[in-house]
Amino acid sequence: MGTIIENRQLAADMFLCKVSGCYAGDMGQFYMLRGWTDYPLLSRPISIHDVHEDGITFLYRVRGVGTANMSQLRIGDELQLEGPYGKGFPQVNGRVGLVGGGMGTAPLLYAAKQLIRAGTRCEAYLGFQDAPFRVDAFERVLGAEHVHVQQGGSVVDIVDIAGCDHLFVCGPTGMMEALWQQVRGTNAILHVSVEKRMACGVGACLGCSGVRADGGRYKACTDGPVFRAEEVDFDDLYVL
Amino acid sequence: MGTIIENRQLAADMFLCKVSGCYAGDMGQFYMLRGWTDYPLLSRPISIHDVHEDGITFLYRVRGVGTANMSQLRIGDELQLEGPYGKGFPQVNGRVGLVGGGMGTAPLLYAAKQLIRAGTRCEAYLGFQDAPFRVDAFERVLGAEHVHVQQGGSVVDIVDIAGCDHLFVCGPTGMMEALWQQVRGTNAILHVSVEKRMACGVGACLGCSGVRADGGRYKACTDGPVFRAEEVDFDDLYVL
Amino acid sequence: MISMSCNIAGVSFKNPIIMASGTYGFGKEYSRYYALEELGGFCTKGLTLHPRVGNPGVRLYETPSGLLNSIGLENPGIASFITNETDSLQQVDTVKIVNLGGGTIEEYVEGASQLEEHARHEREKMSAVSPVPRFRSVDMIELNISCPNVKQGGMQFGIETASARTVVRAVRQVTQLPLIVKLSPLAHDIGEMAVMCEEEGADAISLINTFSGMKIDINNRKPVFHHKYAGMSGPAIRPLALRLVHLAAQAVRIPVIGMGGIVTAEDIIEFTMAGAAAVQIGTYNFVNPRAGIELRDGLEAWMKAHQVSDLAEIRGIV
Amino acid sequence: MISMSCNIAGVSFKNPIIMASGTYGFGKEYSRYYALEELGGFCTKGLTLHPRVGNPGVRLYETPSGLLNSIGLENPGIASFITNETDSLQQVDTVKIVNLGGGTIEEYVEGASQLEEHARHEREKMSAVSPVPRFRSVDMIELNISCPNVKQGGMQFGIETASARTVVRAVRQVTQLPLIVKLSPLAHDIGEMAVMCEEEGADAISLINTFSGMKIDINNRKPVFHHKYAGMSGPAIRPLALRLVHLAAQAVRIPVIGMGGIVTAEDIIEFTMAGAAAVQIGTYNFVNPRAGIELRDGLEAWMKAHQVSDLAEIRGIV
Numbered sequence A, B: 001m002g003t004i005i006e007n008r009q010l011a012a013d014m015f016l017c018k019v020s021g022c023y024a025g026d027m028g029q030f031y032m033l034r035g036w037t038d039y040p041l042l043s044r045p046i047s048i049h050d051v052h053e054d055g056i057t058f059l060y061r062v063r064g065v066g067t068a069n070m071s072q073l074r075i076g077d078e079l080q081l082e083g084p085y086g087k088g089f090p091q092v093n094g095r096v097g098l099v100g101g102g103m104g105t106a107p108l109l110y111a112a113k114q115l116i117r118a119g120t121r122c123e124a125y126l127g128f129q130d131a132p133f134r135v136d137a138f139e140r141v142l143g144a145e146h147v148h149v150q151q152g153g154s155v156v157d158i159v160d161i162a163g164c165d166h167l168f169v170c171g172p173t174g175m176m177e178a179l180w181q182q183v184r185g186t187n188a189i190l191h192v193s194v195e196k197r198m199a200c201g202v203g204a205c206l207g208c209s210g211v212r213a214d215g216g217r218y219k220a221c222t223d224g225p226v227f228r229a230e231e232v233d234f235d236d237l238y239v240l
Numbered sequence C, D: 001m002i003s004m005s006c007n008i009a010g011v012s013f014k015n016p017i018i019m020a021s022g023t024y025g026f027g028k029e030y031s032r033y034y035a036l037e038e039l040g041g042f043c044t045k046g047l048t049l050h051p052r053v054g055n056p057g058v059r060l061y062e063t064p065s066g067l068l069n070s071i072g073l074e075n076p077g078i079a080s081f082i083t084n085e086t087d088s089l090q091q092v093d094t095v096k097i098v099n100l101g102g103g104t105i106e107e108y109v110e111g112a113s114q115l116e117e118h119a120r121h122e123r124e125k126m127s128a129v130s131p132v133p134r135f136r137s138v139d140m141i142e143l144n145i146s147c148p149n150v151k152q153g154g155m156q157f158g159i160e161t162a163s164a165r166t167v168v169r170a171v172r173q174v175t176q177l178p179l180i181v182k183l184s185p186l187a188h189d190i191g192e193m194a195v196m197c198e199e200e201g202a203d204a205i206s207l208i209n210t211f212s213g214m215k216i217d218i219n220n221r222k223p224v225f226h227h228k229y230a231g232m233s234g235p236a237i238r239p240l241a242l243r244l245v246h247l248a249a250q251a252v253r254i255p256v257i258g259m260g261g262i263v264t265a266e267d268i269i270e271f272t273m274a275g276a277a278a279v280q281i282g283t284y285n286f287v288n289p290r291a292g293i294e295l296r297d298g299l300e301a302w303m304k305a306h307q308v309s310d311l312a313e314i315r316g317i318v
Ligand SMILES: Cc1cc2nc3c(=O)[nH]c(=O)nc-3n(C[C@H](O)[C@H](O)[C@H](O)COP(=O)(O)OP(=O)(O)OC[C@H]3O[C@@H](n4cnc5c(N)ncnc54)[C@H](O)[C@@H]3O)c2cc1C
Pocket: A030, A042, A043, A044, A045, A046, A047, A048, A059, A060, A061, A062, A063, A064, A065, A066, A067, A068, A103, A106, A107, A194, A195, A196, A197, A198, A225, A240, D062
């Protein structure tokens, strides 16, 4: 249970929410959030956007009843959050490209922060269909010259793949798959953050199951949400 | 759909809520309120507490999920309300005693107002188990000398039945029945406001059915909620 | 360009939105919110041959996203309905469906016969020259076989196909009014039940009636409801209802009227894709007294946005 | 003064709170929130003789106050369970119930035999002197008869009493482990089904497994789930589950373990008053990972506040 200290609208449907308290978590991990008691039934998986000494932030897009409810919360309201859950982005060596599409930029800010903290060089490639958001936050972490924004069109086109040893991507499946087409065969390693419907978040329900490239199954909540691109069956990611 | 312009805590569980707009309604009528979209399923019947030019007020006690939800609403929030519903207190001649217990005082303020407007003399007898609330509002309408407060014990004990031609009562069934024991056989006419679970509020579901003294049935939402005491079976009012 | 009209058993509906029995009184209760003419049609409160006072005690209890009710078929009886309600129903240009209940076969049959006779009289009177345009007060019968079978110890007629068959057959024999049979979700085999109705000459089926649920008042250590169990409706049971509608629609060729927890235009589309020729709206009327008009407008808007000009294009597509 | 312990089929439970199969993995998933020892017991994810990959496509869909799931019994198979899970289960002092599924009688029987054999081995090893205290890894079998009967075209074993009887009888013959039979809410006659279990020597019954529901993706014009229908659980179906538990408890003398949508201590009391000897918690684990410990504390608090020192005082009171 945390207390909301910020819940600010950034763009059409995008909100930034900060919950006070001392929270753990690594880049790419997520929390199960609920800003309500009984309804809707399930909590909602939301990635860690940033962690500060005085709180944790989430960046979310209003989609349905749960996120709409969250967007109504005000400073002082309580929010339940359980986590951190999942296997996030790995600490890697070499140059990292962070590639985010829309709401998929959410986990990449904290990734940028943790990578920079570890002395890893990184570039951010952020794509937006409409007005960009949180670009300033990326710029503060990485320096403006390392943040590349694409508005409309495909962010994949602007990624300097050859300049990266690792790529962390989060966004619509089509965008992630397009990037994978570009990356596969190069020396860069692509880490994708997948989305599946989740009930428990802890590996107990087998509801977030996805298909591995080898035909086997993974649990997005505990084996993921981050996988190496070659491990996952992209077709299956379109099923949500 | 109305906009909340006030939602103030008066006592432990008591709230006063004002919704802006021009609303119709007579004393003893009620509205079906919902301060939420989907959950809980049904709207909640709440009596008209007062009607002003700029809005309508409701006085409510937090009981379960619906009223708890209402208590969380803030200025500017939307509230759905349908009504006015039901057959309220009648305009009568002679001296009127208004007898309310706890939350049951809610419909009596507007009754006081409408009676005074019509030139009817009236006295209010207000009983509270704990701290009294809204006594000031009654005093503004009736004059302090016409408002009699009983804290703890039974408000029935302080009612000047002989001095009344009509009595309007709303409160716990036990209190209303005790008053009826005192009133029956006198010349005073007792009008009781009954409570039943309601779904539609418009007479369509037959869910709010109660037992008449003659064994027949009434619909609390359209035949009532106000009845002459001799019309209703009090035993049945304990079933809720 | 968009047509919402549909035809069920030779009766034409302006749109597929029908108000469900027991949630819409005799039609006038919601007329302060919109004109009944806006609806495809509505079903009356369940009627029985003789008047019934209904159940004592608590009749409503809210559950998570659902509603338990135990009204117990409180109704004025068919004779009183004919005397007091049909004149005003004749003024309303929408499809009126009389929901018919009963505790014995005889009761069902006698009830249906009286409705049939009333309808015949009315037809005759109407063919005589009349200065004001008038409409029939009873366009169809919806046979509610979820009533407890008094002779068989209170077990519903609608559970076993054989038991239901006797009712449907007997009622079919005494009326030429278009006959809808309303199925219970407690039916052991919903597909078999649907096929039986088709075999016995029903013109359509509707489903589902309420599920059966229980609530205990733990403080008083007693069931909330006098008869222990009560009927459950509302969004909570929508996925269960949708499956049964899908099963029934796959089983028969007569039109299937779907219902159970519908609250949005998208829900109507869902039931249509599952095979429903029309839908009924029950509990949602309580939640939103403008349900009829808002769902009609919402359905039209959905059809426009999705370029569906007739629901037949998507009916039973799943 | 307050005792929450209960005894089912000779197995003693610290409290009546058991985690439901398929919602609790193999027990360790929630151990970051509280020690498993706090629970009365838990049921494993449903196991089958051979490993299963489970269903393709969407596996979860939320509905109003409910959850549809179509996991499709993804599990590592019994041999793998015995090899990989039982050692750690031996460290845990709570009742472990293995939930057993199958698509044919042979599969059920072979699965039960392997569990029986494992249990016998374990008992023998344990009676040998051992430095660390250890507990059995399999205390009971919960027989899930809601599995689709592969040989009979996918119709569940748990619908017709006769079909279910063959499974229960066959499994009973091959194991001496206490046997709980888990009933499906789709059973045509839940009382008859319960009596059958009692007749066939089951030590207890549990109910309900999930209801069956449907959801259509109207934009794609397809069912959301690969197998069209999916299992429904959660608060939405609680009133329906409670009624079935009440019916079953009235029909038999063996203990009845009740479940379906339980989320509060009051819900546990409600099922207890309907006759449940213990309860299972499923979906609520997802909503609140501290469900086990919070419900246990809540139950104790309720008993204190209402001066109930043993749940036997209120069990089946309704
Ligand atoms: C690991 C993970 C991290 C995520 N991080 C973020 C984030 O940082 N910011 C953000 O805006 N969104 C994020 N999402 C997506 C977010 O969970 C969904 O948008 C949200 O659950 C929608 O809930 P709703 O009630 O608004 O929508 P509804 O459509 O009403 O939700 C209905 C049900 O479907 C599920 N659901 C719907 N859409 C999705 C989805 N895209 N992914 C998973 N489940 C879904 C919901 O959880 C819920 O159970 C993440 C998803 C996952 C799996």
